[in-house]
Each structure stands twice: as structure tokens, then as C-alpha cells.
Amino acid sequence: MRLAAERIDWTIHGHKLLDDVSLVVEPGETFGLIGPNGSGKTTLLRVLAGLRKPKIGRVLVDGLPMNRMRRRDIAQSISFVEQQAETLDRIEVREAVALGRTPFLSPLRSWSDQDDAIVSQALDDVGMHHLAGRLWHTLSGGERQRVHIARALAQQPRVLLLDEPTNHLDIRHQLSILQLVRQLPVTVVIALHDLNQAMDCDRIGVMDAGRLVDIGTPRQVLTAERLRRTFGVHVDILDDPIDHSRIMRFRNAV
Numbered sequence: 001m002r003l004a005a006e007r008i009d010w011t012i013h014g015h016k017l018l019d020d021v022s023l024v025v026e027p028g029e030t031f032g033l034i035g036p037n038g039s040g041k042t043t044l045l046r047v048l049a050g051l052r053k054p055k056i057g058r059v060l061v062d063g064l065p066m067n068r069m070r071r072r073d074i075a076q077s078i079s080f081v082e083q084q085a086e087t088l089d090r091i092e093v094r095e096a097v098a099l100g101r102t103p104f105l106s107p108l109r110s111w112s113d114q115d116d117a118i119v120s121q122a123l124d125d126v127g128m129h130h131l132a133g134r135l136w137h138t139l140s141g142g143e144r145q146r147v148h149i150a151r152a153l154a155q156q157p158r159v160l161l162l163d164e165p166t167n168h169l170d171i172r173h174q175l176s177i178l179q180l181v182r183q184l185p186v187t188v189v190i191a192l193h194d195l196n197q198a199m200d201c202d203r204i205g206v207m208d209a210g211r212l213v214d215i216g217t218p219r220q221v222l223t224a225e226r227l228r229r230t231f232g233v234h235v236d237i238l239d240d241p242i243d244h245s246r247i248m249r250f251r252n253a254v
């Protein structure tokens with residue numbers, strides 16, 4: 001599914017959070033969003049998810065303006081894992097993941113074995129099957145994060161939006177979630193703070209003070225000059241002798 005933002009502006013109390021942002025994410029592409037704190041990544045993801053409706057600019061889903069789509073149609077296509085997700089008190093892990101199936105249920109389409117299988121698969125994908133019966137509020141931060149990702153996967157979206165999905169995860173789960181996301185045959189937009197992890201995206205967009213100031217492949221975008229200018233850090237870019245990928249070694253703040 002192709003996701004496009006056209007000239008989006010978003011202003012709150014006279015403060016421009018998004019300033020003329022345009023981008024196109026191609027079907028199946030993994031697009032990384034990077035930028036300093038407060039640069040507008042979450043705001044842009046919320047606009048792309050349809051949670052914020054811009055007065056200026058528009059979002060297109062496979063060419064269709066999102067503001068003409070029904071809420072249910074959006075939910076059947078796009079899932080969003082937010083950074084500070086809602087609390088689901090007194091609910092079991094499996095029930096939390098099953099919420100991902102809600103957009104597909106109706107009086108004519110009740111819960112089926114297929115929904116059960118999808119939920120089980122999603123729990124497996126994030127390594128949470130063993131905790132399926134646990135109450136949500138007893139989970140650790142990283143376990144909750146994995147349940148949110150499982151809920152999004154259970155939605156079987158064609159566009160997956162992820163806001164710093166690895167920020168609570170241990171290194172093994174960071175790597176396995178990112179690997180899983182990259183393998184999914186869906187369009188992914190993922191906000192990341194770890195710039196070395198962003199190297200594995202197909203393309204990257206750099207946010208700075210509400211503007212998308214650069215778009216390109218990781219090698220095009222993640223240059224020492226860009227990191228100095230936008231992130232305010234000095235970096236050495238090294239060549240990994242094992243696979244010749246790039247490694248960023250951050251030295252100090254400018």
C-alpha cells in the first residue's frame with residue numbers, strides 16, 4: 001500500500017509542529033523517521049495514522065484521500081504502535097492482542113478460528129506466547145511494548161506505523177522486532193532514535209523543527225555533516241570490516 005503526505009501543516013497555539021511536510025512511502029518499503037526530540041516525528045505519525053486531521057495538506061492511501069475514508073477502512077489498513085500507549089487494566093495479554101481484530105468484526109462477521117490463529121501467530125512473532133494468560137498490568141515495560149506490537153500485527157495491516165518501538169526492549173528483542181518488521185510484506189514507517197538501527201531502513205526521512213529536511217537512502221542521509229547540523233553531534237563513520245556496513249561512532253556533542 002502506498003502512503004503519501006502532501007504539504008502537511010500542523011499548528012497548535014501558533015506553534016508550527018509540522019511545516020509543509022510531503023513524502024511518499026512506496027508499497028513494501030521500510031521508511032525510517034529520525035530527528036531530535038520534539039522535531040515532529042510523533043506528530044507526523046499521528047497524522048499518517050489518521051488520528052490528527054490536518055487542515056492544510058492531506059494524506060493519501062493508495063491515492064485515496066484519507067479524509068474520505070471511513071474510520072473502519074482506515075483501521076483495516078493501517079495500524080499504529082504509539083510510544084505511550086493506553087493502559088489496558090485488568091485485561092489478559094491474549095485479549096489485548098485480540099483487540100487488533102476488532103476492525104474486522106461485525107454482526108455479520110463474528111470471532112472465528114481464523115482470528116484465534118492470527119492472534120496466536122502475532123503472540124509467537126513477538127515471543128509473548130508464554131505470557132498469553134498474564135494480566136496486562138503485571139507486565140514489564142518491554143513486555144507491554146511487545147504486546148502492543150503483537151496487537152498491531154494481529155490487525156494484519158498493509159501499513160504499519162511504529163513510534164520508537166524498540167525503546168523499552170532489551171537488545172535481543174530490539175533486533176528480533178526490527179528483523180520481523182523488515183521482513184513483513186507491508187509498508188512500514190518507523191520512528192527511531194538509534195541511528196545505527198535506522199541504517200537498515202530502505203530510506204530515511206530527517207525531521208528538524210517540524211520540517212522534513214532530508215530524504216534518501218541511509219548512506220545518502222546519515223552523513224557526518226547531517227549529524228552535526230541536525231543532531232548537534234560529532235560522529236566518525238566507520239566501515240564494518242565484517243560486512244562493510246557503516247557504523248556511526250558518536251564522539252561528542254557539538
Ligand SMILES: Nc1ncnc2c1ncn2[C@@H]1O[C@H](COP(=O)(O)OP(=O)(O)OP(=O)(O)O)[C@@H](O)[C@H]1O
Pocket residue numbers: 012015017035036037038039040041042043044207
Ligand atoms: N498538544 C500539543 N500542544 C503543544 N505542543 C505540542 C503538542 N503536542 C506536541 N507538541 C510539541 O510539538 C513538538 C513535536 O512533538 P513530537 O512529539 O511530534 O516530537 P518527536 O520528534 O516525536 O519527539 P521525541 O523524539 O521527543 O519523541 C514538540 O516540541 C512538542 O512539545
